[in-house]
Each structure stands twice: as C-alpha cells, then as structure tokens.
Amino acid sequence: MATLSFNPTRIPHKPISKTASFSKHSEIPFPFSLKPSKNHVKPLHLQSNIITKLSVSTQEEEVETENEDLEEDDPTAETVYLDQETDPDSIVEWELDFCSRPILDVRGKKVWELVVCDDSLSLQFTKYFPNNVINSITLKDAIVSISEDLGVPLPERIRFFRSQMQTIITKACKEIGIKPIPSKRCISLLLWLEERYDTVYTRHPGFQKGAKPLLALDNPFPMELPDNLFGEKWAFVQLPYSAVREEIASLETSFFFGASLDLDLLGIEIDDKTMIPGLAVASSRDEPLADFPTSTSMSMKSCLTILWSFSASNSWMNGLEVCAIEADTSRACLILSVGIATRYVYATYKKTPVTTAEAEAWEAAKKACGGLHFLAIQNDLDSDDCVGFWLLLDLPPPPV
Template sequence: MATLSYNPSKLRNHKPQSHKPISSLSKPIKIPFSSSQFSTLYPSKFSKLRLNSVSESSVSLPTNQPPLTSASENNFNEDEEVDDDPTSEVSYLDSETDPENIIEWELDFCSRPILDIRGKKVWELVVCDGTLSLQFTKKDSIFQVANADNYNKGLQELGIKPVPSKRCLSLLLWLEERYETVYMRHPGFQVGAKPLLALDNPFPMDLPENLIGEKWAFVQLPFSAVQEEVSSLEERFAFGASLDLDLLGIEIDDKTLIPGIAVASSRAKPLAAWMNGLEVCSLEADLAKASLVLSVGISTRYVYATYKKSVATTQEAEAWEEAKKTCGGLHFLAIQENLDSDDCVGFWLLLDLPPPPV
C-alpha cells in the first residue's frame, strides 16, 4: 500500500511515495493500527434538549406554537431532569448562540417507526445546525408528498436552497439518539420497521467524464497530518470539506494512520472544482468487483475507479477497508496534480457512518 510521508514542520512536504496508473495498485503492506486509539461518544449537547410537551392525544404541534426559545429565556437549568415524554416536541436554541450566525441547517422530513392514536403513520420534521445549538422537531400525520412539496416551496420562498446530502452527521447522530430515547419509547412504536436510507442503496453508475482522474493510489496519512491538511483548506483556498470531529466525539492518536485515496490529474483544479460541487460522503472498496465506489448526495453511487483483480490487489483493498474500520470509518480523498506533488488541490475528510435506524 502506498503511503504519504509527513514532515511535521511543513504540511506541504507530505506526499505519496508511489506513482501508478488508475488501473493498477502497489504492493500491499500491513497497516499497524490499534483499535484502542479510537473511541466514539455521543455529542454532549444531546443532553441539552429543550422539550415542549404536547397532549398525549395528538402527535402534532398546536397551530399557535411559540417560536424557538433559548434556554435562558425559559429559565432552563441543564442540571434539572428534562421532560422525557416520548410524545413531546423539541424547540431549543442555545442561549449563547446568535441565530443570525446559523447559516446552514440540517433537515430531515421522513416517516418514523411510530403510529398515532388513529393508527396513522407519523411523519416528522427534524431540524438542527451542525453544532446542535439549534434543535427543532414537529410531527405530522398528513400525507407526506403534500408536506414535502410544502416544505420545498417554503424553502424556495425564503431563498434557501436545499442540498441533498448524507454529510449531515449531527443530524444523523441525533436521529440515532432519538430512535433509542424517543421512538422506541413511543406508545405507537412499530417493532421491525425498516429504515428508508438503508433500503435506498442503488447499484453504482458510471462516473461522469468530468470527474475522472488519470492516476490513483491507496494511501495513508498520520492523523496529525490530516488535521493540518484540513485546517489549511481555507488558508490555501483549496477545494474540499472537513468534519467536526470534536462534536462527533472522535478521539484518535496523532500517530494513527488514516487511510485515503489520492487521485492525480493534469487538470487537478477543474477536477477538484467539479468534485466540490458534490456532497462527497464516502469511498469504499468493492472487493468482488475490484473497484472503488464513490457515494455522494443521498443515494448516488459511482464506480470511481477499477483495478485488475489479483491476490495482491485484493489483499491491499482488504487492508485499506480494515484500516478504515479500525479508524471508525474515518478516511479521506485527496486530489493532486501528480502523485509526487507537495500539495493537494482538493482534500475531503470522509466518514463511513451507518444510516440511522429511522
């Protein structure tokens, strides 16, 4: 497996040590990972939900529902035990957060594994920001297509552009937490209900020509180098995306090697710009078909690259996937002008996160 060497004093000095065509791979090596270096915890803000109770005879908010209120305005004490009624709604804004500074929302509108008292399927709108400083829910039993159209129309009227994406990690983790603390405890909970995201996993399509690179390699970087690469994105005006690892509760030793994919192209900047227009979610090695699969948006999957299947290449792909699992799904995509380049034109920090059970 190719590696990225790293000079702690200068980020630009780390670079791939191999140069290979997109249809071939280097000799695999064993990756020395330790599972004890990684742990995942729920964000502490999950304990700060501001709950507004509603009648047990209804799963919808009253029409005169008050606007979002901060914890300080309601004399909310974080040390006090919050209302744990699973039929309650959430309307919370952190008292230290200026709502004018929240420029991106993470939103999900979908059916939940619960029925209302009339036996009708319950749909729920869940909204938060990337730091969970804003949290809001609203349940409904009206036909979902009409509501989805209304929400889209409302967003358009407000000048808000919805972007389908699975990079809403705060939202996904919150939904996972709500499944255990809210939906499973709801009197109308349906045991065995299947999550929609898990069902929507189509076969990968051919990669558009404008996203095709010229060469690629399985690579790895020390976690400290990954952090510096991400922190320099804005300084260098490079293309890419980061993740809030502190919020996600991810703790990794600085020396731990993070697996990634390095792609080289003589048109690296246009390639990175096109890639930046996608909501890049994750990369995975399909061992059976000797290929890499790129997931973007909600359910779009592309055959990102292929390689000649052999014992050696299969072992390398297996080692890369095993390294990714050991890091809790953390990996990256780097785009360079060539695989010996000192700099990355684009860098995306990615995370394999199982879909929430709703």
C-alpha cells in the same frame, strides 16, 4: 477500534425551551504515503458552553428544573432549542429530515416527524405530524415557524439525505428562497436520529418494535464513470490523524478545495498517531470550468474537472457532495458515492491476490477508524501539497 458518537461536552441535554429527551491503532502497509503540507495551521478546537435558562428566584429555578426533568422523561414532547452563545445570523445551513417514525398514533397510523439541526447542534427542532398532512405546504410552514420560534433567519441552504422526499423538500425550500442540497453529508443529523431512536422513539407509548423504515436509503448499483472523469494516477494512501486535522484546518486558510467534518463534535476517539486511510488522485489538469450544469442527471465530466481545477470555485467543488469511497474487492474497483443516491465506478484495478489484499487492508483500516477516510486531489502523487481534501465518513443508515 475507534468509536464514533456525539461528544457529550458539545451536546445540550437540557434545551432552553420545551424539549423531548434528546433526548487500535492499526498501521496498514500501503505502497504510497501522502506527505502532509509543510505550511499547516493547527486545527481550531471550538468549545460550546451550553447555557440553560435560569429563573430569578431559587424557588422558580427548582420548579423549572423539575419541569425540564419531566419533559426529558416524556418521549412525546418536542424540541425547540437554540444555544444562547450562538449568533443566530451565523447559522446559514440546516440539516433536515421529514419522515415517518416507528410510532403509531391513536388512529393506528404511523407518526411523521420533522427533525432539524445545524452541523454543530446549536440549533435543534423536532415536531410530530399526522400522516395525512405530509406535503410541501406543511413543510414550508414548519420551516418558517422554526425561524420565528427560535428567532433565527431562514437558512441559505438545507441539506437532506432521503431521495424519496426530494420533491417535497425541494418545493418547500424553493418557495421561501432556500437552496435545497441533497446530500448524505448530514452527519450531525444522522447521528442525532440514531440517538433519538434509542432515547426517544423506543420509549414512546406508540413505538412499534421491529418496524422497518418506511423510506429506506437508496444504495443503487454503481454506474460507469465517463472517460474524462478518471484521474491520471491514483493510490491508496494514509495520513496520521494529527495530519488529517491539520489538512482540515488549512481548508479555512488555504486556497484549495474540499469539505471537512466537525471532529470535535463527533468525538471520534482516535490517537493522533493512528493512520487514517485515504485515496490520492493525481491530475495535471488545471483548465478553468466555463459552465456547470445543475440537473441531477448532469454529466460528471464537469464535476471532476472541478476536482482537478485550481481555478474552479469552492462552491462548485462542495456542490459535488462527495460522501464516501468504497473499495469493492468483488468487482476490483473503487466506488465514489456523491449526493444522496449516486454511485460511480471511480477507478478499477487488475484483480490479483496482492491488489485484493491491499484493498481489503484499506477497508479494514477505514473500519478501525470508525469509517473515517479521505480523498486527496494532487497535481502529482509525490507532491507535498493537495489541491483538494475531503474528509469522509462511512455511516450505517439510520434506524428510522
């Protein structure tokens, strides 16, 4: 069984500034196999050496170390951290959560917290707020203060995963020229929140055991997919983990579309020969997209036209924010999850003992890989190459 947690060599536990305690292989038979491309580039393994702030004298260094240890033991402290080896200008996208925590303040009211990071956790920021100042102005000012305190430019984009906070976050971002992106592809943030629940919130003097999240994640009933969204063919497929890494590496060097995950940071413990389940969709359509609506109620016609188009721009592709695919055996269909609260019946199949067993095997393989799976778009299911490749990850909702 695969495990999923932060890679400890990639996560700082002693930030430079004031800081809170940061804080089997299972081969499943499928009717098709997706052949890896012959022109792959080996994945890049980025290493991050975390540098802590050192004082000039030994005595000052000892005092600072003691203070850091005290701060890490204090769950009420806040985090203001930037990896000194990271170029601040390279951090163009943040992941953000602004929500209540299972913690009561001296008034007996729930404490709110702003948590911000980038996808590599080179930037980390947390700050508590009373519940009577929660609005877009407070959030906008906090975002600006992060930029000033850490000496980093305001990001080009901010991802967030709570639909209930969309109005506040969107307004705050737009007032300072940042593009808000509603997306559950906030993997680093979601895992960090899970870790903070165990190492920070539960140790806070105001922690309320058993308190349920105030803003639970939406899981709406899947909607019908427009006719022109369906691919011509689809199949359950699998790739060795090593080939998946090569596909992800080629995203940066080849002209095809998709989205990756930082597998090194996630620390997924999977053998290179382990078969990763995926879904291959074939379509011969290659007409360019003339226009793309930006409304959240946009027709999905444009979205999957992008998926199947060689000439559509990568920015439109990634704007779809594909986050997961689920095989629903009770309804004999595949469910595509995009954005933060949109689910579509992506494909259907005739329910038989054989097809149900295949769908169950696919879901079992996904579970054995820690939720890791992929979506591959091809011109033909027999092709060696992909037009698009999305690495996806099923994650349970955060405990807060």
